[in-house]
Amino acid sequence: MYRFSIRILIKLMELGMRLRAMVVVVWVLLTVMTFSALAVSQVKDVRVWRAPHNMRLVFDLSGPVRYDVFTLISPDRLVVDIHGANLVAPLKVYALNTQIIAMRSFQRAPIDLRVVVDLKKSVTTKSFILAPNAKYGHRLVVDLFDNHAAAVPSALTNTPMPQVKLPLVLPVPTGKRDIIVVIDAGHGGEDPGASSPRGQYEKDVVLAISRKLQHQVNSMKGYRADLTRTSDYFIPLRGRTEIARKKNADLFVSIHADAAPSTAVYGASVFALSDRSATSETSRWLADNENRFDLISGTGNVSLDNKDKMLAGVLLDLSMTASITSSLNVGQKALSNIGRITSLHKRHVEQAGFMVLKSPDIPSILVEAGFISNSYEASKLASVSHQEALARSISNGIRQFFQQNPPPGTYIAWLRDSGKIVIDQLNYHLRSGDTMGHIASSSMTILRSTSNLKTNKLKVDQVLTIRGTELAA
Template sequence: MMGFGMRFRAVVAVVGMLLTALAVDAVAQTKVSSVRLWRAPDNTRLVFDLTGPVQHSVFTLTAPDRLVIDINGASLGAPLTAATANTPITAIRSAQRTPTDLRVVIDLKKAVTPKSFTLTPNAQYGNRLVVDLFDNPADAAPPPPPPTKVATVPAVPVTPTEPALKLPPMPSGKRDIIVVIDAGHGGEDPGASGSRGQREKDVVLSIARELQRQVNGMKGFRAELTRTGDYFIPLRGRTEIARKKGADLFVSIHADAAPSKAAFGASVFALSDRGATSETARWLADSENRSDLIGGAGNVSLDDKDRMLAGVLLDLSMTASLTSSLNVGQKVLSNIGRVTPLHKRRVEQAGFMVLKSPDIPSILVETGFISNANEASKLTSSSHQQALARSISSGVRQFFQQNPPPGTYIAWLRDSGKIAQGPRDHRVNPGETLAMIAVRYQVSPASLRSANNLKSDDLKIGQTLTIPGNDVVVKQ
């Protein structure tokens, strides 16, 4: 039996060595096939495309500044080349330390702070190793100045019956309403794609830039973008940017795809009640978030409150933001419905991460289905992008004319009697006629018929009419 036991152990050892050799060989089969690079305002992202999973580590060296990336269980599948202009990178070098370990050296112009992580395959990419190089605060370029407001762009289309009105100068101490516009996706995340290669990240950035231009053309408003180019921003990072910019409203622009290429129409989303509840819990559990100022709760700091009171304050803030989100969302949706078909005629609610801001009203606008050939063609058209942007800006303007934040120019206009109430709804009561309703709201019957596409003055009890409003009334 002793001889058999020794022989058995010898066989086990040989099998173990073979399995180990096979495992090493299998690990070594992972290839680093390419590297992609994007520059953002405060960081540079490198994405290494892999044929399989790997382990990795990173460390920095000085004199000169370098970043070393050791990728264990991989070999080089192709030369690593990328355009490094306008980045802190001067060169990318690589060498095989062992048959199964690859070292990549990033030569740098200046020191950076690295952060790295791996990603599993998705519908568009395989395994990836992501390395972010964050600029040091002293090296970060100052933010660009706000875009110059375009005085020649009217806030609303001017028709022969609506003469252009001259706004009074902005009084000192009255701030602009700040709208932060988020172009979805970006960088290595192209979003959905069309049949002719249209990419969601490109379409929505064009719409966002046009929307920014139009909002900046409205006196008393200022628009900021979360991203100004083709680079990636994490979902929570987008709302953090909005908060740092002091946003009164956050608008995220998308152009989705659907399994059915026949799906069409625009949609507007706000946060779901369930998403609001879970987000309130997350904020309470996060010690850093607890100490943030929650604007919707009257700038009350949460760090000195007990858990129950903090929960009530956060819940009130989230409820107020959600109510405003649904309100502005419906106005935007109604305006979009005038320029493109709607997928749903009411504001939908979902748990989108970019909508989970307890202190900022937030909406997500799906401008259409890029997977639909007809809509993809329209979405890449500058004229349709302008129309979409105009409809969104009109809805935003209407909401804030009715709900201006205190201390803003628009609030001053309203309180000074220089701004009339914007478009609103009226439910027809028994005995009311079109003429009576026109007199009540001080509008003409013709404008009522036009706003509601009425071919006659006949009304039905319970019918909802849109009452047009003069956006600005300047007293002489």
């Protein structure tokens, strides 16, 4: 009887251990399932974009997340905690001659990922979440800036933008400086812009056109062109106008090739700023489409130190009015030249509230080189010869504008004041017997280029366009 009781007790103990083990297993399974259900998002990849003043880390996500970003010292590290996510595959180690030494990650919990980036030196960070677009899904963006004041553009921080001071009496500049044109290739980097049916991206097409326009402008004596971006990286919209201001630009030209809801829409356009509502429904749509890419807000205004509010308002209105008037002038000249080599969407300069046009002290135009959503125009925009023609037409418009309105103290103003420049252009109606030598002292190459001639043969009643050129002293 005693032995029988011992056996029963042993069996019950074994059964209890098994039950406890089963309870533990079930608890573990339920815990894992619960965490898996909560892990809504996955970190699929991390990409790196390099810009002149910063480096951008982009985490591609399957869905929205919460996150924390902070830095550590001794040694310098960046820590990114992504809550509500796990990692699909190990993150790659980047060695792009940048601040990054190594990158590592681990799950602090099944749905709590920590990424540690080992850095060569300390950095300042800026981070934000991006919603999905036509090319990418959800993204977490972390910008790294070198820790010195010059490296962080004010449009990317909470500090105010450089202020524009407008004194009541402006000294008349003297000298022969170059006219400075800042050319802005729209979008870039993480922001691809619009896309064509064949997968071309606006950011690539407009950068190619901008480079060619820079070359065209730089080939004209008395002019200098700079680009806001020289390769594939992102610059916020306010940052682009700030670059122009830092370079003391006389003109700001932003190049785009947007998409329309209908693929049948085609034609190039030129825009200037409007302080009222856009002049057409298309203008409103385009303005909204561009402005939504200003993902990092900035603050800034025109400062009129030591002026009362009424006087400051009057001066600012005068400055903005003068800027818009000049923008419409140069825009119409550019549009007229563009219309000679491609179809136009509108034959007059449209006005809309594009963020990049809101400089009160710099004439600014936005050129829509065509609708990349239209298959035919997308093919033309990808053509090197068409890009060259567009750049040439825009530079012709720029030259015509500044020959009539040269900024004081520039080489072009000196030419005009010295009587050494022919202003604008001359339309000459040919008569029977006229030849190139009879009507111009300009070279045959210039005449063929400006009049779009394919040969040297002339026809009766043909009209030649002779651009303003520098004459011998």
